[in-house]
Amino acid sequence: MIQKALRLYREAYAGLSLQIWLLAGVMLINRAGSMVVPFMTLYFTQELHFSMQQAGFIISAYGVGSTIGSLLGGRLTDKLGYFKVQFLGLFLGGFLLFVLVWMRDFYAVVACTLVLSMVADMFRPANSAAVAAFSDVQNRTRAYSLNRLAINLGFSISPALGGFLAAQSFSWLFWVDGVTCWIAALILFLFLRNAPETTLSAEEETETSPQRSAYQDRPFLFFIFLTVCFAIAFMQVFMLLPLYLKQQFQLPEWYIGLVISANGLLVALLEMVIVFRVEGYPRKLKIVSRGLLWLVAGYLLLALNLHYWTAWLFILLITIAEMLAMPFMSTFTIERATVQNRGQYAALYNVAYALGYIFAPSFGAYMASTFGFVYLWMAAATIALFTFGGFRILERWVRHEKAL
Template sequence: MKTLFNNYIDTFRGLSKEVWWLALITLINRAGTMVIPFLSLYLTTNLEFSLSDVGWVMTSFGLGSVVGSWLGGKLTDKIGYYKVMVRSLLSTGILFIALQFLNTFYSICFGIFLVMTVADTFRPAMFVAMSTYSKPENKTRSVTLIRLAINLGFSAGPAVGGLIITTMSYGGLFWIDGITCILATILLVKVLNPKSTTPLDSIKNEKPESAYKDKVFWIFLASMTIFGIMFLQYFSTMPLYYKDIHMLTELEIGLLLGLNGLFIFILEMPLIKWLENSKHTKVGLMLLGAILTAVSFLVLNTTSWVGILLVGMLFMTVGEMIVFPFSNAFAMERAKKGNQGEYMALYTISFSIAHIFGHNAGMQMVDKLGFNSTWYIMIGLGFLCIILLYILKQYLRIKNETS
C-alpha cells in the first residue's frame, strides 16, 4: 500500500509551483460551479420553463462561451494572460450573484449569455498561463493537474449543491458561485503576478502561423466539437434522465455526478502518466477515449436496471480522462506554430460550439423522441467523431513518414 501511494505521489513530481497555484485557483473557482449541473433542473423546477425553453437557454450559454473564448484569445495575445484572468474571474463572480434575480425567459437567456461571455475569456488565458509555467515534457501532466482541480471542485460542488437545494433553495448556489470566483481572484493576484514569477516555456514567433489556416487543426477541432456534444449530455439531458426515468432525487443526482469528479481525482494522473509512457500517439489515445464515451450511451439502452447509470458514468469518465488531457496537450503543441491565444481560443471555442448545439439539440430530441432515441443519436455522433480522429491519425502518420 505504501509503494502504491508513493507511486501515485510520484506522478505529480516535477510540476512547477505556478502550475500548482493555477490548480488551486481553479479548484476554488470550480468548487462553486454548483449552478451549472443543476441549471436544467433549476429552470424546469423553479422557473417552470419547458424543455424547449431550457434548450434555448443552453444555446445562449454556448453562444456566450463562443464569444468569450474568442475574445479571451484575442485579449490574451494583446494584453497578456494575467490581466485577462483577473478581470474575468472578478466580473464573473459579480455576474453570478446577479443572475439569480432574473426570472423571465429572455432575461435568463441574456444573463446566461453575458455570464458565459465574461467567464470564458478566462479559459484561453489560463491555458496560455499553464503552458508558460510548464516545461515542455510536463505539459500533459500539467493539463491533467488542472483537470484534477476542476473535477475535484465538480465532485464537491454537485454533492454540496444537492444538499443546499434539499435543505435551503437554489438561490444559495448563485451566491456560492459568485463568492468563490471573487476568492479565486484574490488568490490569483497574490500568487501569480507576472512581476514575481518566472516563465518556463515562453514562446515567441517572429512570423506566427494563423490557426485559421491550419487544416490539421480544423479536423481536430471538428472531432472535439462532436465529442463535446456527446459529453455535455451528462450535464444537461442526463440529470433529467436520472430524475424522470430512474426517479433519482436531486441529492442522489448530485452524488452520482460527484462520483465522476472523484474517480478522475483518484485515477486520472496515474492513468495519464502510464499512457504517456505507452507507444500510442495523442490522437490514437483520443480515439480510444471517444470509443469509451460512445459506449457509455450504448449501455444505458441495454437495461432498465438503475445500476447501469453508474456503469455508463464509469465508461464516460474513463473516456473523458483520456480525451481531454491529450486533446489539450495536442492543441498546446500545435499552438507553438502561431499565436498561442488564437490556437487555445479555437480549442475552447470547439467546446463552446458544442454547448450551443449539444444542450439545445439534446433537449429538443428528448422532448420529441425520448431518451432512448436520443442516446442512439449520440452513439451515431460518437461514431462520426471516431472516424474524424482516425482520419487525423492516418494523416499525421503519413506526414511524419514523408517528412
C-alpha cells in the first residue's frame, strides 16, 4: 500500500521541466513570506485602530490596484516577456512593503496599498504565461498544480509564522514579506533570466487557429464573470474568517494562523495527486462545478455557528473545493489562448480575482457588521451555488462550440 502511494506521487510529479520547478521554487519563497494579506483586517483594526468599514475599504483598494496591475502585467508580458515583468513585480513589491509599514494616516495607507498591489500583481499574469511556456498540453494542468502547490505550501507556512510574529509586533509581517520578495527576485534573476522566451509543444507548433482576442471570446468572458463570483465567495475565507474566529470565539492570533495554514498544507499534500488522477477526464469544467458544491457545503457548515472546531472541518471542505476548481480554471484559461496572447488571457483571469479582492472585503465587512457573520456565510453559500449553475451552463456552451 505504501509503495503504491509512493509510486502514485512519483508519477504525479514526473515529466515536468526544470524551468517549471524553478518557477515553483520562486513562488514558494515568495508565498512563504506573504504574511501581510492574511492579517490585513486585524492589522488595520487592532494596530491602526481603523473601523471595520475602513479596513474593508483599504482591502478593496488592494483589489483595485490588483486589477490595474493584472491588466498592465498581461500587456507587458506579451511585449517584454515574462521574466522582466516577474522580476520587476517582486523587486518593487518588496520595496513598497517597507514603505507601507511606516504609514499611519488612513488615506496614505489606502494610496500605498493600491500602488503596492498594482506593482506586485504584475507578477501574476507573467508567471502564468511562463508556466504555460515551459509545459505542454499533456502536463499543463499538473504544471499549474505544481505552481499552486508552491503557493499553498508557502501559504501553509506564512499564516502560522505570521500569527506568531503578529503576536510580537505587526511590523514584523511587513519586513519579512518584503525580504522574501527580494529573495525570490534574486533567485529568478540568477536562474531564469537566460531562459528562452518561448518553448512550444508539438501541438502548439502546428497550431493553425487564428489569434483571437480575449475580449471577443464570449464563452471566456462568461467564464471570467463566473470566476469573479467564485472569488467573492471563496475569498471570505481569508478576508473575514480570521476576524470571525477572533470575535466569535476569542481565539488567539497564533491559533487562527494554524487554522488558515491547514488549507495550504492540505493543497500541498493532495492536489498534485488528485489532478494526476483526473486530468485525463475530458469534461474539466464539470470538475470545476463539482468543486463549487463543496464550497457551498463548507459555508453552510460555518453558518451553523456551532463551535470553533468546526473551522477545521470548514477548511477541509473549502480545500476540496479549491483543489477541484482552481487548477482546471487555470488550464481552461490558457487553452482558450494562443501562444501570442497568453498574457492577455492570463491577465483577464487574474483581473477576475482582483475584482474579487475589490468586492469581497467590502461585501463581507458590510454583511458581517450589519447582519452578522451567519448571514455572511449564508450569502457566500448562495453565491457559490449560483456559480455552480453558471459553470454547468458554460460547460454545455463550450461543448456545443467544439461540436460546430
